[in-house]
Amino acid sequence: xxxxxxxxxGAALALTLxxxxxxxxxxxxxxxxxSCTLDPQxxxxxxxxxxxxxxxxxxxxxxxxxxxxSWFTNPSTGNGINVTYGWGxxxxxxxYNPDLxxxxxxxxxxxxxxxxxxxxxxx
Amino acid sequence: xxxxxxxxxxxxxxxxxxxxxxGGGGLAAGDDVPSAPAPSPPxxxxxxxxxxxxxxxxxxxxxxxxxxxxxxxxxxxxxxxxTCLIDENGSGHCPATAGIxxxxxxxxxxxxxxxxxxxxxxxxxxxxxxxxxxxATGAGTTYRQxxxxxxxxxxxxxxxxxxxGHVDVTWTLDTGGTKTIQVPMPPFIRGMTCG
Numbered sequence: 001x002x003x004x005x006x007x008x009x010g011a012a013l014a015l016t017l018x019x020x021x022x023x024x025x026x027x028x029x030x031x032x033x034x035s036c037t038l039d040p041q042x043x044x045x046x047x048x049x050x051x052x053x054x055x056x057x058x059x060x061x062x063x064x065x066x067x068x069x070s071w072f073t074n075p076s077t078g079n080g081i082n083v084t085y086g087w088g089x090x091x092x093x094x095x096y097n098p099d100l101x102x103x104x105x106x107x108x109x110x111x112x113x114x115x116x117x118x119x120x121x122x123x
Numbered sequence: 124x125x126x127x128x129x130x131x132x133x134x135x136x137x138x139x140x141x142x143x144x145x146g147g148g149g150l151a152a153g154d155d156v157p158s159a160p161a162p163s164p165p166x167x168x169x170x171x172x173x174x175x176x177x178x179x180x181x182x183x184x185x186x187x188x189x190x191x192x193x194x195x196x197x198x199x200x201x202x203x204x205x206t207c208l209i210d211e212n213g214s215g216h217c218p219a220t221a222g223i224x225x226x227x228x229x230x231x232x233x234x235x236x237x238x239x240x241x242x243x244x245x246x247x248x249x250x251x252x253x254x255x256x257x258x259a260t261g262a263g264t265t266y267r268q269x270x271x272x273x274x275x276x277x278x279x280x281x282x283x284x285x286x287x288g289h290v291d292v293t294w295t296l297d298t299g300g301t302k303t304i305q306v307p308m309p310p311f312i313r314g315m316t317c318g
Contacts, residue, residue, distance in 0.1 A: 069309045071234065079234075079318045085309050086216020086230020086246075088205070089178065093171045093212040 163187040163272070166198050171213025178205045178217045185209075188274030189246075195237055197246055199274050208248050208274055215246065223248050223273075226304025229292060233281060234317035243284050243312060245277045253294040258306075261286025270294070285313035 069085035070092060082092035163186040172182045185200040188208070197210050201220060208228070209215030216230035228248030238244055249256055251273035258266045258275075262283040268275045284290055285308055293303040 067230075067307050069311075077316075077318060079316045080311075081234055081318070082214060082232065082236075083234045083309075083311075083315065083317075084214050084216065084230070084232050086208075086218070087222060087227040088216060088218035089174070090216040090230055091174050091177070092214040092232070092235070093173075 167211050170198075170209075170211055172209075173213060174207055174209050174215055174217055175200060178202065178207060180205065180207055180217075186272050189268065189271040189276040191244055191246075191276035192278050193238060193244075195244065195276060197274050197276050199248065199272050206248055208246055210246070210276075218248065224250060224302075226292065226302075226306065229304075229306040233312065234315065238278065240317040241280055241282075242278045243281045243308075245279060245284065245290065245306065247275045247277075247292065247306070249273050249275065249294045250296060252297045254297050255295045257293045259291045259293070260284060261288075261290070281312050284308050 067085070067087050068090050069083060070090055071083035072081045072092070084090045084092035166182070166185050166187070170182075175182050175185075180200050180202045182200065184202070185198040188197045188199045190196045195210050197208050197215065200207050200209075204220060205217050206220045206223060206228070207215060207217040208230070209217075210232075212235075214232060214235070218227040222228065229245065230247070231243050231245040232238065233243040234240065235244070245258060247256070249270055253270045253273060256268050256270050256275045258268075258277050258279070260279060260283040264279070264283055266277050266279060268277060279290075288310070289305045289307045291303055292306050293301055295301045
């Protein structure tokens with residue numbers, strides 16, 4: 001058997017194995033849905049324990065007359081990351097921050113409200 | 124290696140000079156107020172648009188607004204019913220358009236990577252005919268900014284912003300009229316630890 005034949009058979013075998021191999025899970029996108037009702041300063045643990053890569057989250061609110069804030073907390077330190085506040089809706093870009101917990105706050109000058117949150121993390 | 128952010132920061136001083144030349148303070152009698160700003164450069168290609176997606180606003184409607192003292196640029200966009208102010212990373216706030224004249228166009232950020240921990244960035248939407256915006260804290264300090272396309276981006280110490288639980292913002296229209304509103308500050312603004 002010549003070296004040329006061996007090379008050709010090797011190439012064919014490699015191609016066969018490549019085709020039979022399952023798709024790489026590195027490109028799979030997992031969606032984690034969350035829904036919770038919170039009182040001020042409580043925590044919505046939507047993304048806890050997961051690596052949060054290139055996606056972002058928002059504290060959704062269809063009430064334009066309320067002043068809200070949203071942020072993520074680093075569970076290892078308890079510190080806030082990208083705290084964003086404003087009227088109507090407020091959301092921060094949390095890319096590149098791993099393992100986060102979403103926390104909302106809602107209120108106005110004198111009152112605070114519970115807040116319904118739904119959303120998703122994709123990672 | 125030069126990055127887009129570095130390039131922006133390198134060009135920022137030129138932008139500030141240009142803004143000052145165009146804005147000229149805007150309050151002195153007889154000053155010309157530019158009615159048609161220069162064409163708006165597009166937002167960064169990697170800007171997050173999740174806020175706009177959430178509100179149903181076409182990202183193509185974004186127009187470049189003010190640049191904060193540390194170099195964060197904000198963009199204004201609208202679908203008519205809702206107007207958003209988001210920065211070059213996509214973070215921001217989206218009030219009802221009708222609420223802007225009532226002072227509901229303001230919000231802010233802290234604990235973000237491009238802002239020192241002791242500061243809060245107070246960003247706001249004001250009527251596009253505004254020529255000057257003054258922010259006064261409960262600590263007695265004031266900050267002035269010429270709005271760009273009806274946007275401002277202040278950066279103030281968190282301990283100043285926390286005084287009285289709000290800051291006062293006054294804008295002056297090109298007609299000479301003024302309006303003062305209170306912008307609430309979240310109660311955690313003084314004590315929250317970043318990072």
